[in-house]
Amino acid sequence: MNFSQKKSVSTLRFYEAIISSGSVGMAVCDFSGQYLEVNNGMCQMVGKTRSQILRQNINSLDSWKQSGLLDAARAVIREKKERHGEVSVTSSTGKAVTVNYHIMPFVAEKQDYLLFIFNDISRRKQVEEQLRHSRDLMDYVISHARSAIAVHDRDLNYIYVSDRYLKEYKIKEEKVIGKHHYEVFPDLPQKWRDVHQKCLKGEVLSSEEDSYSRDDGSVDWTRWECRPWYESDGTIGGIIVYTEVITERKTIEDQLRKSQEQLKLAIEGSDLGLWDWNLQTGETFFNDKYLSMLGYAPTEHSHTKETWLKLLHPEDKKRVLRALDENLRNNENWNIEFRLRGKNGDYKWILGRGKVVEKDAEGNPLRASGTHLDISDRKRAEEDLLKLHKLESVGVLAGGIAHDFNNILVSILGNINLARLDSQLTPETQKLLIEAEKASFRAKGLTQQLLTFSKGGEPIKEAASLKEVVQDSAEFILHGEKSIAKYEFVDDLWLVEIDKGQISQVVQNIILNANQAMPDGGTIEIVCENYTQKEQASTISLRAGNYIKLSIKDCGVGIPANILGRIFDPYFSTKQEGSGLGLAITFSIIKKHNGHIQVESTSACGTIFTIFLPASTQTHQEAQKEKIIDTDPAKIKVMVMDDEEMVRNMSQAMLTSMGHETVLAKDGGEAVSLYKQAMESDSPIDLTIMDLTISGGMGGKESVKAILSLDKKAKVIVSSGYSTDPIMSSHHEYGFCGALVKPYQLHELVRAIKEAFTNSQK
Numbered sequence: 118m119n120f121s122q123k124k125s126v127s128t129l130r131f132y133e134a135i136i137s138s139g140s141v142g143m144a145v146c147d148f149s150g151q152y153l154e155v156n157n158g159m160c161q162m163v164g165k166t167r168s169q170i171l172r173q174n175i176n177s178l179d180s181w182k183q184s185g186l187l188d189a190a191r192a193v194i195r196e197k198k199e200r201h202g203e204v205s206v207t208s209s210t211g212k213a214v215t216v217n218y219h220i221m222p223f224v225a226e227k228q229d230y231l232l233f234i235f236n237d238i239s240r241r242k243q244v245e246e247q248l249r250h251s252r253d254l255m256d257y258v259i260s261h262a263r264s265a266i267a268v269h270d271r272d273l274n275y276i277y278v279s280d281r282y283l284k285e286y287k288i289k290e291e292k293v294i295g296k297h298h299y300e301v302f303p304d305l306p307q308k309w310r311d312v313h314q315k316c317l318k319g320e321v322l323s324s325e326e327d328s329y330s331r332d333d334g335s336v337d338w339t340r341w342e343c344r345p346w347y348e349s350d351g352t353i354g355g356i357i358v359y360t361e362v363i364t365e366r367k368t369i370e371d372q373l374r375k376s377q378e379q380l381k382l383a384i385e386g387s388d389l390g391l392w393d394w395n396l397q398t399g400e401t402f403f404n405d406k407y408l409s410m411l412g413y414a415p416t417e418h419s420h421t422k423e424t425w426l427k428l429l430h431p432e433d434k435k436r437v438l439r440a441l442d443e444n445l446r447n448n449e450n451w452n453i454e455f456r457l458r459g460k461n462g463d464y465k466w467i468l469g470r471g472k473v474v475e476k477d478a479e480g481n482p483l484r485a486s487g488t489h490l491d492i493s494d495r496k497r498a499e500e501d502l503l504k505l506h507k508l509e510s511v512g513v514l515a516g517g518i519a520h521d522f523n524n525i526l527v528s529i530l531g532n533i534n535l536a537r538l539d540s541q542l543t544p545e546t547q548k549l550l551i552e553a554e555k556a557s558f559r560a561k562g563l564t565q566q567l568l569t570f571s572k573g574g575e576p577i578k579e580a581a582s583l584k585e586v587v588q589d590s591a592e593f594i595l596h597g598e599k600s601i602a603k604y605e606f607v608d609d610l611w612l613v614e615i616d617k618g619q620i621s622q623v624v625q626n627i628i629l630n631a632n633q634a635m636p637d638g639g640t641i642e643i644v645c646e647n648y649t650q651k652e653q654a655s656t657i658s659l660r661a662g663n664y665i666k667l668s669i670k671d672c673g674v675g676i677p678a679n680i681l682g683r684i685f686d687p688y689f690s691t692k693q694e695g696s697g698l699g700l701a702i703t704f705s706i707i708k709k710h711n712g713h714i715q716v717e718s719t720s721a722c723g724t725i726f727t728i729f730l731p732a733s734t735q736t737h738q739e740a741q742k743e744k745i746i747d748t749d750p751a752k753i754k755v756m757v758m759d760d761e762e763m764v765r766n767m768s769q770a771m772l773t774s775m776g777h778e779t780v781l782a783k784d785g786g787e788a789v790s791l792y793k794q795a796m797e798s799d800s801p802i803d804l805t806i807m808d809l810t811i812s813g814g815m816g817g818k819e820s821v822k823a824i825l826s827l828d829k830k831a832k833v834i835v836s837s838g839y840s841t842d843p844i845m846s847s848h849h850e851y852g853f854c855g856a857l858v859k860p861y862q863l864h865e866l867v868r869a870i871k872e873a874f875t876n877s878q879k
Contacts, residue, residue, distance in 0.1 A: 142216075142235035148194050150175040153230070162237055164210040180206045186218065190231060193220045203238070215239045263361060268346070270355040273298045273313060285362060316343045316356045326363070337364045378474050378486065390489035392471075394422065396445070396482055401425070410491050412460030430456035430464050437469075445482050448473055454492065461679070466496040523838025524761045526860030530557045531767040534863035535774055557860070576616030576709050577846055577858055580735040583613050583620070583645055583665050590624035591643060599638025600631070600671075606645045612733040613665050619706045620730070626699040627669050627726050634673025634724065642670040648729060659713050663732035670725040676718040684716065753803035754795070755870075756780040758788040758820065759836070760811045764859075768806065771866055785815025789823045796828060804873060806857065809837035809844060818844060821852045832873045836861070 471487025
């Protein structure tokens with residue numbers, strides 16, 4: 118049964134939507150339970166081919182019966198209401214799969230059908246189970262920790278105690294949780310109360326040896342630490358008290374005490390680099406992690422203090438040795454940050470912690486032990502955060518400049534467009550206007566680069582020739598440089614669906630890097646060709662379909678293999694003046710275009726960047742037709758709302774040249790008022806073009822809501838110089854029927870108006 122041939126046009130579109138779905142499994146059945154159509158996602162989920170599934174009936178599937186899916190489907194048939202839920206099923210391969218299902222009834226050509234939508238959530242369930250296991254494991258570890266642990270809130274009420282705590286202090290959990298600490302221990306000495314208050318103010322207090330008198334008069338020795346814990350907003354939520362009875366340990370011999378301390382350090386810092394230093398002989402013990410975190414094998418360095426000194430960064434040596442000497446002299450624990458050289462020559466940031474663990478009879482230190490923790494990632498994160506704060510500040514300024522610049526370009530480009538319509542112009546004047554128009558487009562490109570620094574949304578795509586974008590971008594970068602570009606474009610190159618401003622920035626970033634890789638100049642080879650990605654190809658992470666393949670190759674010094682995998686990381690740069698954002702932005706833009714970018718590089722052959730961008734279904738003739746200005750469109754009444762007078766005037770001139778009547782408003786409040794007045798008259802407003810951002814007034818986002826509340830069928834186009842604003846790429850979600858990016862040309866205004874009326878008729 119060919120389901121698609123027996124249904125209406127709307128059903129066919131519905132069928133196409135099913136087939137085009139990605140990883141979501143979808144299927145259509147009739148009310149008898151017979152499969153009529155499935156998509157690739159469904160086939161992959163159950164492990165069968167389309168033809169195998171279409172021969173089945175859901176009533177005969179054991180997995181549907183056992184999981185409850187069949188009961189849900191029958192309920193939908195019976196109640197004619199959609200259902201959704203979560204079940205576990207077994208695929209034909211025997212694999213257990215957990216899915217979210219959504220079953221919806223629908224009618225086509227007076228025939229009842231069921232639509233099934235399945236989403237595989239097995240991985241999410243696995244992650245949830247792993248998280249639950251991790252939490253249980255953490256609770257188990259804390260509960261059975263060697264130390265007695267008690268957690269109090271800010272009022273010193275118990276909120277958690279470990280098993281060890283209950284055992285050590287001979288109390289029961291039900292008599293502790295929720296009660297005040299001093300209610301449980303009413304005779305607690307004042308020194309402990311003082312400790313609690315200091316920790317509630319942010320201090321961390323501890324003692325390696327402290328006496329504790331029990332109710333029976335016996336005295337125990339304890340090792341304790343009291344520290345604050347913090348809420349998610351950074352405020353102190355209470356205190357945590359760790360206590361450990363060490364009475365028995367204090368009575369054993371010195372050699373046994375030494376072994377216990379080493380064991381304790383090993384337990385507490387098993388994931389850290391451990392060291393133990395004999396201060397008299399200089400002999401030092403390093404565990405395997407100590408050297409492996411720097412890239413060395415355990416046998417590559419001798420276990421001496423000199424090894425540490427040799428690896429220590431020269432700039433840190435004086436500061437670290439001074440701090441170490443002071444802590445040893447004062448018998449204090451230390452926490453020192455410094456850099457150690459790894460095997461690859463790079464330095465890693467290390468947090469060194471240590472303390473004296475053995476002294477002679479006079480109290481002089483004999484032995485010290487401690488840990489090394491690699492904090493390089495934390496240091497980079499701190500630097501990245503600082504860069505991010507600076508970038509956000511630049512973004513606010515850059516976005517504002519670009520917005521104002523685009524408003525100016527509206528007037529410039531608009532006047533050029535209108536001037537070119539004059540049939541009396543001489544060919545020379547036409548040529549001059551065309552050159553002025555090109556210069557304006559170049560200025561528009563500069564604003565796009567400024568907008569990159571401001572927070573942006575998705576690309577605003579259109580069918581375009583990649584050849585024009587590539588050539589214009591390359592020539593812009595190489596103008597006045599030693600390097601030249603060599604182009605190779607196939608004659609029948611397909612169009613692409615792109616945001617021309619963003620893709621121009623991609624090309625400019627790569628050409629700029631290629632030119633800088635050849636300081637004495639050279640040839641940059643640029644090739645554009647059509648490319649078809651077939652099913653199940655493993656070499657490139659692309660969906661099946663048609664693409665344009667763009668290759669940019671230089672003959673420069675190449676990129677070292679050890680950093681090739683990091684060139685797309687934010688803030689990664691090998692240039693002293695580089696921001697590390699160019700290729701990160703390039704990567705982000707290509708991904709937002711559903712494309713792919715890869716790089717190959719050798720020192721002998723230079724670097725080649727290869728980009729794949731989805732081809733457009735439009736032909737060159739169709740794309741060119743959109744740019745032809747219709748000088749005799751249907752006459753309508755258009756309201757233009759913009760806080761810039763020159764934009765309002767230019768828009769009015771363009772609309773008047775098309776024969777339209779115009780109404781002007783400087784902000785949202787005036788626009789809503791004029792729209793309401795027009796509704797009450799014999800001459801309502803047919804279309805409104807609104808600026809998204811109004812300085813000191815109601816902008817487009819708020820104004821469109823107000824107008825739609827007056828007239829649900831109102832046609833409103835949003836316009837903005839902030840082309841990266843998320844509203845521009847998702848304007849339909851906010852009530853707009855179209856989007857117009859500033860600066861715009863006459864043919865773009867015509868197209869936006871036509872699309873607004875075309876979309877409203879769908």
